Amino acid sequence: MIECKNIKKTYINGEAETQALKGVSFTIKDGEFVAIMGPSGSGKSTLMHILGALDTPTSGTYFLDGEDVSKLSDDELADIRGGKIGFVFQSFNLLPRAEVIRNVILPLVYLKVSPEEREKRAREALTSAGLEENRWHHLSNQLSGGQIQRVAIARALVNNPSLIMADEPTGNLDTKTGEIVLKTFQDLNKKEGHTIILITHELDVAEHADRIIHIRDGAIVTDEENKNKRVIKICE
Amino acid sequence: MTIKDLLKETSSGLLSNKVRTGLTMLGIVIGIASVISMLAVGNGATNSIQSRIESTGSNLVVISPGAVKTAGSNVKTSRGSANTLTMSDVDAIKSGVTSAKYIAATVSTQKQIVAAGMNTNTSVIGTTPSYVEIKNLVLDLGTFFSDEQVTQLSRVAVIGPTTRDDLFGSGVDAVGQTIRISGNEFTVIGVTLAKGGTGLGSADDVVYIPINVAQQFFTGNKYVSAINISAQSADLVTDVQNQATDILLSRHNITDATKADFSTMNQSDMLETASSITATMTALLAAIAGISLLVGGIGIMNMMLTTVTERTREIGLRKAVGAKKRDIRLQFLIESIMLTAIGGAVGIVVGIAIAWGITLTGLLTAKISLMSVLLSFGVSALIGIVFGYYPAARASNLNPIDALRYE
Numbered sequence: 001m002i003e004c005k006n007i008k009k010t011y012i013n014g015e016a017e018t019q020a021l022k023g024v025s026f027t028i029k030d031g032e033f034v035a036i037m038g039p040s041g042s043g044k045s046t047l048m049h050i051l052g053a054l055d056t057p058t059s060g061t062y063f064l065d066g067e068d069v070s071k072l073s074d075d076e077l078a079d080i081r082g083g084k085i086g087f088v089f090q091s092f093n094l095l096p097r098a099e100v101i102r103n104v105i106l107p108l109v110y111l112k113v114s115p116e117e118r119e120k121r122a123r124e125a126l127t128s129a130g131l132e133e134n135r136w137h138h139l140s141n142q143l144s145g146g147q148i149q150r151v152a153i154a155r156a157l158v159n160n161p162s163l164i165m166a167d168e169p170t171g172n173l174d175t176k177t178g179e180i181v182l183k184t185f186q187d188l189n190k191k192e193g194h195t196i197i198l199i200t201h202e203l204d205v206a207e208h209a210d211r212i213i214h215i216r217d218g219a220i221v222t223d224e225e226n227k228n229k230r231v232i233k234i235c236e
Numbered sequence: 237m238t239i240k241d242l243l244k245e246t247s248s249g250l251l252s253n254k255v256r257t258g259l260t261m262l263g264i265v266i267g268i269a270s271v272i273s274m275l276a277v278g279n280g281a282t283n284s285i286q287s288r289i290e291s292t293g294s295n296l297v298v299i300s301p302g303a304v305k306t307a308g309s310n311v312k313t314s315r316g317s318a319n320t321l322t323m324s325d326v327d328a329i330k331s332g333v334t335s336a337k338y339i340a341a342t343v344s345t346q347k348q349i350v351a352a353g354m355n356t357n358t359s360v361i362g363t364t365p366s367y368v369e370i371k372n373l374v375l376d377l378g379t380f381f382s383d384e385q386v387t388q389l390s391r392v393a394v395i396g397p398t399t400r401d402d403l404f405g406s407g408v409d410a411v412g413q414t415i416r417i418s419g420n421e422f423t424v425i426g427v428t429l430a431k432g433g434t435g436l437g438s439a440d441d442v443v444y445i446p447i448n449v450a451q452q453f454f455t456g457n458k459y460v461s462a463i464n465i466s467a468q469s470a471d472l473v474t475d476v477q478n479q480a481t482d483i484l485l486s487r488h489n490i491t492d493a494t495k496a497d498f499s500t501m502n503q504s505d506m507l508e509t510a511s512s513i514t515a516t517m518t519a520l521l522a523a524i525a526g527i528s529l530l531v532g533g534i535g536i537m538n539m540m541l542t543t544v545t546e547r548t549r550e551i552g553l554r555k556a557v558g559a560k561k562r563d564i565r566l567q568f569l570i571e572s573i574m575l576t577a578i579g580g581a582v583g584i585v586v587g588i589a590i591a592w593g594i595t596l597t598g599l600l601t602a603k604i605s606l607m608s609v610l611l612s613f614g615v616s617a618l619i620g621i622v623f624g625y626y627p628a629a630r631a632s633n634l635n636p637i638d639a640l641r642y643e
Binding site: 049052054055074075078079081082083087089093095097098106107109110111112115155159 | 237238240241248251252549550552553554555556557558559560561562563636637640
């Protein structure tokens with residue numbers, strides 16, 4: 001459950017003040033699949049940073065599962081990210097020198113999960129993300145783009161988060177691979193009930209979600225159910 | 237994060253750029269190796285100098301005449317050349333100094349010595365048989381002269397190996413041969429074993445004759461050049477020195493000890509002087525080695541700063557998935573400590589090998605102390621902490637958003 005009330009974010013750069021978010025309010029219920037859409041400079045990245053507990057708002061409140069995240073210290077934010085949020089980035093951000101399974105385990109290392117438990121949960125997450133088992137001990141630079149993004153999705157799932165934040169997850173993938181990744185998100189949402197927020201600037205990507213929040217110039221333009229939901233049929 | 241996780245992370249970090257890790261480590265290896273080997277050389281030099289001083293006699297106190305310390309208007313002759321100590325002073329010390337083990341007075345002169353057409357100019361020392369014990373002399377051939385030969389004014393001589401070589405040729409059995417010292421004939425009755433040491437005052441280039449013969453034939457008076465006393469034990473050296481000083485002061489009617497007409501010196505004074513010199517030398521060597529260690533440490537810091545910059549995105553990702561500042565700081569700190577600890581361990585091995593190599597050349601016996609090994613290992617770990625802290629702190633303070641965006 002996410003509740004944002006009148007979130008504002010102002011960056012001060014010398015003399016100039018930039019208002020990236022001008023009072024944004026919305027609620028996302030558990031199990032929703034929401035796309036936040038807007039052109040670059042619209043403030044969607046800033047919103048993503050705040051929702052992902054990477055940053056705090058200048059004013060306003062942000063409740064995640066009933067806990068006010070807007071006033072926490074750096075280390076408390078790290079705890080929130082580690083325990084409740086899974087990230088999927090446009091540029092994947094895998095550790096290049098580590099095996100797939102160690103990449104997936106990484107969030108659990110900081111959560112102080114026992115080594116046996118880590119291994120078990122990483123296997124489950126990789127299975128959910130749909131990466132073939134024969135790739136689990138490869139290094140990430142031996143995988144294709146789609147496979148890498150599945151590793152990143154498994155990493156986002158491994159801590160069983162309340163919220164998965166996907167920041168342009170298809171931005172570095174070709175259309176077909178992108179579709180497969182988006183299908184994975186839909187499955188995770190439908191079959192496993194994960195709450196997913198998809199950040200994108202492309203309408204056809206956003207249309208894979210159930211609800212689309214349009215944002216422009218730091219404010220919400222529209223917030224409505226997605227009536228043209230794309231359902232992907234993958235031809236194997 | 238468990239210790240095992242940390243070690244896994246840091247070792248994969250260090251192994252990712254093996255050449256750079258190796259070169260940076262080399263700086264620490266050279267630093268630690270030079271500290272260990274230089275301290276070993278310093279210790280070895282100290283030991284060899286001390287053993288040389290000790291070989292001149294054990295627990296020795298030497299009393300020499302003519303140390304008038306107050307500045308006078310009259311022209312003075314060189315110290316030790318004054319005639320203030322006599323054989324009766326020696327007898328008084330013999331009966332008065334209870335802690336003394338051996339006492340031997342000497343009369344020293346420099347004379348021309350001729351034998352079988354060869355000649356040399358060397359020091360002639362008139363003394364008594366106990367001189368053998370005091371100076372740890374060992375006879376190679378023949379015997380030293382006895383107390384009877386001293387009282388009978390026997391014209392006998394014991395010569396050092398260098399003098400024997402000069403007069404008779406090396407290795408020749410000179411016992412029974414005749415030598416002429418300033419025209420007076422002496423019979424050689426013994427040759428001492430080489431003690432080492434060259435140049436002026438060498439214990440190997442010398443002729444020993446009975447003390448009263450030396451007084452009668454060469455100095456023509458009853459004075460002595462020095463009184464050598466060996467104490468019963470090292471603890472009693474100061475006792476001996478004080479007792480002898482008191483006896484001589486009262487015999488010479490001197491009340492103010494600063495105006496004594498003789499000077500005393502004991503072996504521990506000499507050892508102290510020598511060891512303060514070698515300690516300074518050792519400190520100097522260690523300081524030079526320490527500078528190379530410091531340079532190595534700066535190398536570590538440089539490498540860690542580069543690593544942190546290169547791995548900015550990785551740091552951002554770790555923070556995004558829940559790493560706290562402390563986790564990041566620890567990871568990079570342990571990386572630099574691991575670097576210096578391994579470098580330090582290799583450095584210790586190399587340092588011991590260098591010290592061993594120096595010993596093999598025979599110049600001196602380098603002595604590695606456990607203390608210096610532990611100390612330099614501690615120092616290398618400390619360098620890891622000191623020079624790794626700033627880069628690690630920098631890494632831990634990175635903002636995850638900026639770090640993730642970093643190109």
